[in-house]
Every structure is written in structure tokens, then in C-alpha cells.
Amino acid sequence: MTDSQSASSRRARLARSTEKAPTKRELRRAQLLAAARKLFLARGFEQSSVSAIVAEAGVAQGTFYLYFKTKHAVLPHLRLEVLHAYLSAWDHAVEGEAEAPADARLVAGLAAVRDAVSAQRDLVRMLRQASSSTEQQEVWLEGRRQMAEPLCALIREGVEDGSFRCDDAWLAAQLSLSLLDDLLYEAMEYERPAPLPQTFAHGARFLLRALRNDEARVTALVPLPA
Amino acid sequence: MTDSQSASSRRARLARSTEKAPTKRELRRAQLLAAARKLFLARGFEQSSVSAIVAEAGVAQGTFYLYFKTKHAVLPHLRLEVLHAYLSAWDHAVEGEAEAPADARLVAGLAAVRDAVSAQRDLVRMLRQASSSTEQQEVWLEGRRQMAEPLCALIREGVEDGSFRCDDAWLAAQLSLSLLDDLLYEAMEYERPAPLPQTFAHGARFLLRALRNDEARVTALVPLPA
Amino acid sequence: MTDSQSASSRRARLARSTEKAPTKRELRRAQLLAAARKLFLARGFEQSSVSAIVAEAGVAQGTFYLYFKTKHAVLPHLRLEVLHAYLSAWDHAVEGEAEAPADARLVAGLAAVRDAVSAQRDLVRMLRQASSSTEQQEVWLEGRRQMAEPLCALIREGVEDGSFRCDDAWLAAQLSLSLLDDLLYEAMEYERPAPLPQTFAHGARFLLRALRNDEARVTALVPLPA
Amino acid sequence: MTDSQSASSRRARLARSTEKAPTKRELRRAQLLAAARKLFLARGFEQSSVSAIVAEAGVAQGTFYLYFKTKHAVLPHLRLEVLHAYLSAWDHAVEGEAEAPADARLVAGLAAVRDAVSAQRDLVRMLRQASSSTEQQEVWLEGRRQMAEPLCALIREGVEDGSFRCDDAWLAAQLSLSLLDDLLYEAMEYERPAPLPQTFAHGARFLLRALRNDEARVTALVPLPA
DNA sequence: AATGAATGAGTCTTCATTCAT
DNA sequence: GATGAATGAAGACTCATTCAT
Known part of the structure; x- marks a missing residue:
């Protein structure tokens, strides 16, 4: 036991950040994360530009930096x-x-x-x-x-x-x-x-x-x- | 035995390429290698530009590419x-x-x-x-x-x-x-x-x-x- | 007749792309085009670098590539x-x-x-x-x-x-x-x-x-x- | 008549430069010319480097400039x-x-x-x-x-x-x-x-x-x- | 005459980041 | 919050040409 x-x-600890509150903010971040994962998997990290990520996510270039301080x-x-x-x-x-x-x-x-x-x-x-x-x-x-x-x-x-x-x-x-x-x-x-x-x-x-x-x-x- | x-x-096999003949060519390569190692150690690979390497080695930019096909x-x-x-x-x-x-x-x-x-x-x-x-x-x-x-x-x-x-x-x-x-x-x-x-x-x-x-x-x- | x-x-067909809408985008493109034409005329194509073109147009280097995929x-x-x-x-x-x-x-x-x-x-x-x-x-x-x-x-x-x-x-x-x-x-x-x-x-x-x-x-x- | x-x-006038005297010098020039023609045809002029030409001709880089003032x-x-x-x-x-x-x-x-x-x-x-x-x-x-x-x-x-x-x-x-x-x-x-x-x-x-x-x-x- | 190592200016292009709207 | 045009520094790499040997 x-x-x-x-x-x-x-599990709860880990989950807290993602499962708990489907804030509008969290959703956007997840959206960007999904786009980034897809591209990183397809082309690798260095070869995936922020511009490609935002295109995939369907948001503007600047929006990315509202959710992540840097690409890394x-x-x-x-x-x-x-x-x-x-x-x-x-x-x-x-x-x-x-x-x-x-x-x-x-x-x-x-x-x-x-x-x-x-x-x-x-x-x-x-x-x-x-x-x-x-x-x-x-x-x-x-x-x-x-x-x-x-x-x-x-x-x-x-x-x-x-x-x-x-x-x-x-x-x-x-x-x-x-x-x-x-x-x-x-x-x-x-x-x-x-x-x-x-x-x-x-x-x-x-x-x-x-x-x-x-x-x-x-x-x-x-x-x-x- | x-x-x-x-x-x-x-050991012999490994050594052959480096120890045997201190060709003029090998010496230059070693010189560049030393410069690269120094900078890579100090700043990391991505952060060390070829131009910094050649500056450290005291040779021209183009010389680098005479000894290494690419930076990688x-x-x-x-x-x-x-x-x-x-x-x-x-x-x-x-x-x-x-x-x-x-x-x-x-x-x-x-x-x-x-x-x-x-x-x-x-x-x-x-x-x-x-x-x-x-x-x-x-x-x-x-x-x-x-x-x-x-x-x-x-x-x-x-x-x-x-x-x-x-x-x-x-x-x-x-x-x-x-x-x-x-x-x-x-x-x-x-x-x-x-x-x-x-x-x-x-x-x-x-x-x-x-x-x-x-x-x-x-x-x-x-x-x-x- | x-x-x-x-x-x-x-004439209409040809004109449509340029005369119709003086978009902000079209204006920038025209500005770069003018700079390129001037330099190409003065020095020739190969002898005019992109960097010279953007200098002439008074914009940043990267801006050029927002409007033309390549120099050609x-x-x-x-x-x-x-x-x-x-x-x-x-x-x-x-x-x-x-x-x-x-x-x-x-x-x-x-x-x-x-x-x-x-x-x-x-x-x-x-x-x-x-x-x-x-x-x-x-x-x-x-x-x-x-x-x-x-x-x-x-x-x-x-x-x-x-x-x-x-x-x-x-x-x-x-x-x-x-x-x-x-x-x-x-x-x-x-x-x-x-x-x-x-x-x-x-x-x-x-x-x-x-x-x-x-x-x-x-x-x-x-x-x-x- | x-x-x-x-x-x-x-015809004589045109020929004079190539047919007349198979000087050692003329032969070398012809050798380089042949290499250049082959490469220019295969890849185009701008894409054929002098270094590729001399490699094709089997002579040293510097030799080219003994026979042609420039690449053009x-x-x-x-x-x-x-x-x-x-x-x-x-x-x-x-x-x-x-x-x-x-x-x-x-x-x-x-x-x-x-x-x-x-x-x-x-x-x-x-x-x-x-x-x-x-x-x-x-x-x-x-x-x-x-x-x-x-x-x-x-x-x-x-x-x-x-x-x-x-x-x-x-x-x-x-x-x-x-x-x-x-x-x-x-x-x-x-x-x-x-x-x-x-x-x-x-x-x-x-x-x-x-x-x-x-x-x-x-x-x-x-x-x-x- | 021939070599080929060395040069280094110059190329095009990318891209993370900012900021006025 | 969101946009996306603009930035500009930085990058890797090429190549015609020279020159000491």
C-alpha cells in the first residue's frame, strides 16, 4: 500500500500542472506543445524553427513567446x-x-x-x-x-x-x-x-x-x- | 598474452593515423583540432563558430575547410x-x-x-x-x-x-x-x-x-x- | 474591335497584380524592387549583393527574404x-x-x-x-x-x-x-x-x-x- | 571562286591559333579547355569552380592561371x-x-x-x-x-x-x-x-x-x- | 613551368526575438 | 491577449586568386 x-x-504531483485546470492559457500552451512535439519528432529540434511551430499551431509568431520564454x-x-x-x-x-x-x-x-x-x-x-x-x-x-x-x-x-x-x-x-x-x-x-x-x-x-x-x-x- | x-x-591500429607520420598536413589538422577542442570545451559546440576556431588557430577561415569537410x-x-x-x-x-x-x-x-x-x-x-x-x-x-x-x-x-x-x-x-x-x-x-x-x-x-x-x-x- | x-x-490582366491594391505589402515589395533594379542596372546582377540591395532600400537584411524567396x-x-x-x-x-x-x-x-x-x-x-x-x-x-x-x-x-x-x-x-x-x-x-x-x-x-x-x-x- | x-x-584565319603549332603550351591550354568545356556543359559556368576544372584536367590549381588570366x-x-x-x-x-x-x-x-x-x-x-x-x-x-x-x-x-x-x-x-x-x-x-x-x-x-x-x-x- | 596550401573577402540565407498595433 | 512585420546578428561555407617552394 x-x-x-x-x-x-x-502521479498526482506530476499531473497537477497539466490535468487539473484546463485554463484557456493551459490549452494554448498544450496546443503549442503538440505542434512542437510533432515537428521536433519529424525534423529534430534544431531543424524545427519557431516559425514552423507557430505555423503548425496556427497562431502568430509572437504568440509563442507569450507561453515559452525561449525555444529551448x-x-x-x-x-x-x-x-x-x-x-x-x-x-x-x-x-x-x-x-x-x-x-x-x-x-x-x-x-x-x-x-x-x-x-x-x-x-x-x-x-x-x-x-x-x-x-x-x-x-x-x-x-x-x-x-x-x-x-x-x-x-x-x-x-x-x-x-x-x-x-x-x-x-x-x-x-x-x-x-x-x-x-x-x-x-x-x-x-x-x-x-x-x-x-x-x-x-x-x-x-x-x-x-x-x-x-x-x-x-x-x-x-x-x- | x-x-x-x-x-x-x-593500440597500434588506433595510433597509426596520428602517431606515425607527423606530416605537415597532420600538424595543421592537429593545430585546428586543438583550437576546436579548446573552444568547444569553453563554450560548447554550437556556440563555437568556425570563425572563432580559425581565429584561435591563427589561420584563415578557408583553411579550416581544407582539413574538415564541415564543422561537424x-x-x-x-x-x-x-x-x-x-x-x-x-x-x-x-x-x-x-x-x-x-x-x-x-x-x-x-x-x-x-x-x-x-x-x-x-x-x-x-x-x-x-x-x-x-x-x-x-x-x-x-x-x-x-x-x-x-x-x-x-x-x-x-x-x-x-x-x-x-x-x-x-x-x-x-x-x-x-x-x-x-x-x-x-x-x-x-x-x-x-x-x-x-x-x-x-x-x-x-x-x-x-x-x-x-x-x-x-x-x-x-x-x-x- | x-x-x-x-x-x-x-492590359487589365497584367495590371491586376500591381496596379489594383497598393497594399502595404505591395509597397514594400516595390521599394525593394526599385532598389534591386537600381543596383542591378548599375553593377549587374551577380555583382549586386542582397546586402547592398537592402542597404539601398533602407531595410534590414532579413526583410528582403520576407518578400523574395531568393535573390534570383x-x-x-x-x-x-x-x-x-x-x-x-x-x-x-x-x-x-x-x-x-x-x-x-x-x-x-x-x-x-x-x-x-x-x-x-x-x-x-x-x-x-x-x-x-x-x-x-x-x-x-x-x-x-x-x-x-x-x-x-x-x-x-x-x-x-x-x-x-x-x-x-x-x-x-x-x-x-x-x-x-x-x-x-x-x-x-x-x-x-x-x-x-x-x-x-x-x-x-x-x-x-x-x-x-x-x-x-x-x-x-x-x-x-x- | x-x-x-x-x-x-x-578558315585559315580562325584555325591559326589552334591548328598550326602544337606547342607544349598550346597542348596544355587545350587540355584545360577540354576540362572546362566538359564541366561547363555538365554543370554550367557559375557552378564549375576552377578547382573542379584543374582536378578534371589533372593539373594543379595554380597551373590554370598560367594559361588563362581569369576564369571568364x-x-x-x-x-x-x-x-x-x-x-x-x-x-x-x-x-x-x-x-x-x-x-x-x-x-x-x-x-x-x-x-x-x-x-x-x-x-x-x-x-x-x-x-x-x-x-x-x-x-x-x-x-x-x-x-x-x-x-x-x-x-x-x-x-x-x-x-x-x-x-x-x-x-x-x-x-x-x-x-x-x-x-x-x-x-x-x-x-x-x-x-x-x-x-x-x-x-x-x-x-x-x-x-x-x-x-x-x-x-x-x-x-x-x- | 608547375605546384597546391593558404587566403579572406564575400556569399546567401536563417531565425530567435521584439514591439507597435 | 494576439498579431506578424521587422529586425540584424550570426551562421556555415565557397572560391577565384596568389605565392613561396
Whole structure:
């Protein structure tokens, strides 16, 4: 329950800015955001001019600057969207098996995020390419921190009920995220070091083992790929 | 021996283009590269104009285009420098303890690369920020591939001599690189998720454990940080 | 009547884009056009930079590209100006002698265009020199087509009333235009093959004869030059 | 005879610069000329850089300037080539029917030049597009003058033997050239005002008529096209 | 005579941002 | 709030020409 509580409160926190009040102002911003996302996805950040964005949105050039201080200021908003998708996927999967042991929920959560990564691939590719100003990097890290939270909680739970052992749950969570954010993304994008299913299976098994699951359990949760 | 051989031949391969013949042409290119590196480090890629680079190098605008087809064409050369530093560090550390068991050499190698990552931090930060065209991404992946090679060889050696166990040495090497490339970089850059020493220690322990070293051995090789 | 009607409607058609609405936009465009014409005339097309044009017009560099997609896009507008001058001259002259027989009107029209060619000489010289992209050539040919229309109509009229005879009125019109566009221009520009008055007189007599006017009539309409 | 004499002497005059002495210097110049022609034809004048020309010729950048003062200085040489081709065609055709009457020889000559124009079309298109400096225009006119010479001689001959009548043979020759240089070129290039065969037939008939051939003779020499 | 590295002025064009209406 | 014309600095890149070797 602590889990689903924190998940809900987190979701609420994230949502507050977009779901709550469909202000006229918020709607306009969303309209511009949608136009920007579409173009950024199609042509990339640098290649999408503000003028193209406003054309797509059907508003005047100057209007853009009523809602975003600069062109770069659009990026954190898009990063938040990605983040939101990841967290929803995790929460949904983990809550879906609320009665299962921690390691099973971990695997379920990882798989759910893997699929969310897949669904957000294009947006992430764009965000990675957008020349990341320092402020942008902060947003990225904050996202990783938020993602690590529930993962860390789950690992701690597993440590308590004896299914995991590890030195530092927080760092273990980070390492896992490194896998999701980085390795899975590249597996998807370039099929390197191996196609996605294998990369995921080996990665998950590697993680479970590092968390001290015994070999039989590891294979039960994630069978070796062909 | 195969290890040190492949290391040497790799080093030779990498070096050929730069060390061998200090052609007049190579010297000019190096001069421009140095100017570009300096400015890219100081202001970032997008913010450094070609005109600033040539001013720094003390040559004419057109001269730049005699040595690089476009401004972006400079980046792969700089990425190679970083790569070269990593590989040198690894080779040096691993060869330095040629008689030690595989897991000890792994830890030594990781630590050496950690320090090299530290030394190259600024350059890497810049390369990450430079809007990475597709070709640029290829260079990055190729770098990771080259780095994974010796790491993978060492893991295989450990599997043979019984100090490691793992499903897939190549993917395990990639995961480790994910740690080096990504997690250590961020630990250094932002002290997150934890300052570098802790992040490294926990990460290395996590890896060793995933490779099935027993607890005592893990702690002997990498003590728990305070 | 058909003649003067078509002449008027043509004039109207041409005029619509420029005379009708002195939009703010049209005015700016005209301002830039004037600056471009002045510089192109003074230094030639290639030698006139966009930056010089905007300086002359007293607007910012970027403003130019609000009105013309590229520097070359200015040329068709100037060609239209020339064309307009030719057509006005022809219409005016031919309408001025509405009661005269076809051959007399032909000669009057030719003479009027000759003078218009003279007035537009510098502009035409520039347009000829401007490296003519394919699209530019299309504009040129389209201009010739528009010019040939009334000339052809007049020749046909002459054929009907028996003052002319010819195989193909359209081609005869083209040949006459060749004379106006090409030979008269060169006569004016370089006094070759002979000074303008002689070139014109001989050319007109040659044309009239090709159209089967008898010798007396030819000489009555265009006396032999000294 | 005066005809073939003047033709020969003219040919000699033109040839002198290229045929006479295959100096080492002349050969190099020809080599560069060939490279320039090839590139100018393929990409146009402005789009062919000196650097591309020397690459094509297989010599060094600086070498170009040993043989041509500037890039534009290449054009007159190419215009001469075109001219030479026209004159050869004319001479050959007219001499080939030395016994025929003047008007038949005129038609034969015109047809020969028409075919030469066709063969040189690409080169001419390029020369027309090359921004014609004043010096370049002089070369063009000089070419027309040289072409007009034999044509004029033939017309005079025809006037003497009674097959032609005209006010001024020189101007009549110019008008005919206007047809060849201008109208035929455009008929070939754009099939306007009509495809080449029709344009040529009507043009030739128009000329013959202007030179006072009677209708039967005109049709005998050049039948009406379908 | 030949080379080819170096020059650097000059090109066109883009675009984030502002501001008067 | 919304507009969209105007800005103008900045950008990457080209290329005819020179000159030391």
C-alpha cells in the first residue's frame, strides 16, 4: 500500500500542472506543445524553427513567446511527458501484481518500462539530440531521480522480505535505470549490442543475480533467451 | 598474452593515423583540432563558430575547410581522442597486473577507466551536448564496441578460470560500460546518485556480484564505502 | 474591335497584380524592387549583393527574404516590368491608328516597340546578363509569347483583308519578335550591324516584303533610309 | 571562286591559333579547355569552380592561371569553337553545290548551319547562360559578324544573278542570322514557337520570300511542312 | 613551368526575438 | 491577449586568386 500510495501521490504531483485546470492559457500552451512535439519528432529540434511551430499551431509568431520564454524552454515540458509515460507504465504493472513477491514485481515493472521506452523512443531520441543546455540536463537527472524512487522502494521491500540482497538500494536502482535509459534505448535504436528481447532478458537476469537471486529463481523469472 | 597482444595491436591500429607520420598536413589538422577542442570545451559546440576556431588557430577561415569537410566533421576526431585515453588507461592497468586473477584485473581496469573518464569529463560533456547527427551516433557506438572488446575478453577469461559466471560475456561487458559511460559520468558531473567514490564502489561490487563472485571476494576486491 | 478589346483585357490582366491594391505589402515589395533594379542596372546582377540591395532600400537584411524567396526570384518581376512597357507601347500605337490598314498599324506598332526597347535597354541588358536559370528562361519565353499574341492577331487581320500573305501567322510573329528582341537590341547597344534607324527601316521593309506587300506599298510605309 | 577563297582564308584565319603549332603550351591550354568545356556543359559556368576544372584536367590549381588570366577568359575560346563549327558547316554545304543557283545554295547553307546549331546546342546554352561580361558580348558579336560575311556574299551574288532582290544585303544577312542564332536555338531547346522542322521551313520560306523569290520557287526550294 | 596550401573577402540565407498595433 | 512585420546578428561555407617552394 505504501507503494501504491506513493505512486498515486507521485502521479498526482506530476499531473497537477497539466490535468487539473484546463485554463484557456493551459490549452494554448498544450496546443503549442503538440505542434512542437510533432515537428521536433519529424525534423529534430534544431531543424524545427519557431516559425514552423507557430505555423503548425496556427497562431502568430509572437504568440509563442507569450507561453515559452525561449525555444529551448519547450524541452523540459516534453521530457515530463516521457517521464509520465514511464511512471504510469511502472505503476500500472507493479500494482497489477500487488500480491506477487518483490522480484516478480521488479521484473514486471522492468518489462513495462521497457515497453514504454519503446513507445517513447522517437521522443527520447529527439530529446537526446536536442543540444542539452545545463538546465536541460537538470531536468533529465530529475527525471531519473523520480524514476529511481519506486524502483528503489521495491528493492528495499525485496531486501526486507529476503528476496534481494544489496549494499545500497538507491544505487542499485540507478544501475537498473542505466540499463533502461541507456542500454535498452540503444538496443531498440540500433539492435546493439543485441536485439531488444535478448538485451532485456540478459540485462534483467544480470540485475536479478546482482541482487542475489539464486540461479533457479533467476531462470524462473526470466528464462534464458534462445 | 592474447590479451596484451590484442591490446597492443589495437593500440597500434588506433595510433597509426596520428602517431606515425607527423606530416605537415597532420600538424595543421592537429593545430585546428586543438583550437576546436579548446573552444568547444569553453563554450560548447554550437556556440563555437568556425570563425572563432580559425581565429584561435591563427589561420584563415578557408583553411579550416581544407582539413574538415564541415564543422561537424571535427567531432569524430575528438571522440577518438577520448576513446584512445580510455583504452590506454585500461590496457595499462590490466597489463600492470598481468599475474593477478581476472576479477582483480577487472577491478583494476574499471578503476583506471574511471580515472580516465574523470580526466576526459569536459570533453565528453561537450561531445554529449553536440547535437549528435546520425553519423556522430555511429562513432559513439563504435567507440563503445571497441571498449567492450577487452572488457569482454577479460570476463571470458574469468569464466574459464572459474572466477566468473555469466550468461553472455558480451552483454555483461556492455552493461559494465553502461556503468562507466553513463553512471560514472553523471556521478562525476553532478555527484548523483552519489559522489564518485561511492558510486564506483557500489557499482563495481554490484558488477562483481552479478558475475557471481562470492561475498567475501567482492568485499576483498572492493570494500564497502563508508 | 476584337483587337482593342483583347488589348485592353490583356492590359487589365497584367495590371491586376500591381496596379489594383497598393497594399502595404505591395509597397514594400516595390521599394525593394526599385532598389534591386537600381543596383542591378548599375553593377549587374551577380555583382549586386542582397546586402547592398537592402542597404539601398533602407531595410534590414532579413526583410528582403520576407518578400523574395531568393535573390534570383527578383528577376521575373523585373522582366514583367519590361514586358509591360513593350505591350503598353504596342497597344497604344496600334489603337492610336485604329482606322488605318493592317500593314500601317504593323509598322506603327513596330516603331513603338522599337522605342520602348530603347527605353528599357539597360534593364534588358541586365536581364540578359543575369545568369538565367531554367525558370528564368521560362519567364523570358512566356514574355515572348505574350508579345507575339497581338502581333499575330494583327498579321491575321492583314491576311484576311488581303494586305498580307503568309504561311503561318504565329511563326511570322515570332520572326518579327526575333527582330525586335534581338536585332534591334543589338543595333541599339553596339550600332551593329547598323545604327538603329537603318536597322529598323531595313528590318521593317524586309518583314513587309516577306508578308507580300508590293514594293510600292513597302516604300510608302517605310522609305528606304539614306 | 571568290567565295571559296574567302572561305578558305577565313578558315585559315580562325584555325591559326589552334591548328598550326602544337606547342607544349598550346597542348596544355587545350587540355584545360577540354576540362572546362566538359564541366561547363555538365554543370554550367557559375557552378564549375576552377578547382573542379584543374582536378578534371589533372593539373594543379595554380597551373590554370598560367594559361588563362581569369576564369571568364575561358569563354571566348569556347565561343570560337562554336563559331568554327558553324562556318565549317556553311562552307562545306555551299561549296558542295558550287554549281547550284544562289537561292538553292542559301537554303543548303541554312540547313547545314541549322544542323550545326543542333550539334552545338549544349555549348551554346552554356555560353548564353554564362554571365556575359562586356568583353564576352564583343566576342559574340564578332562571331555574328564573321558568320554574316559569307551569307551576305551569297545574297549579293543572288542579287546580281537576279534570283534575289533586297535593299541591303548585309542587313538581310543579319536578319537571317537572327533566325539561326535565336529562333532556331529556341525551337530546338523548347520546341517553341514550333518544333524545329516546322520552324526552320517556315523561317526559310519567309526569308526567301523577303528576298523576292516567287511563290513557286519558294515552295520548290522549301516545301510547306505538314 | 608547375605546384597546391593558404587566403579572406564575400556569399546567401536563417531565425530567435521584439514591439507597435 | 494576439498579431506578424521587422529586425540584424550570426551562421556555415565557397572560391577565384596568389605565392613561396
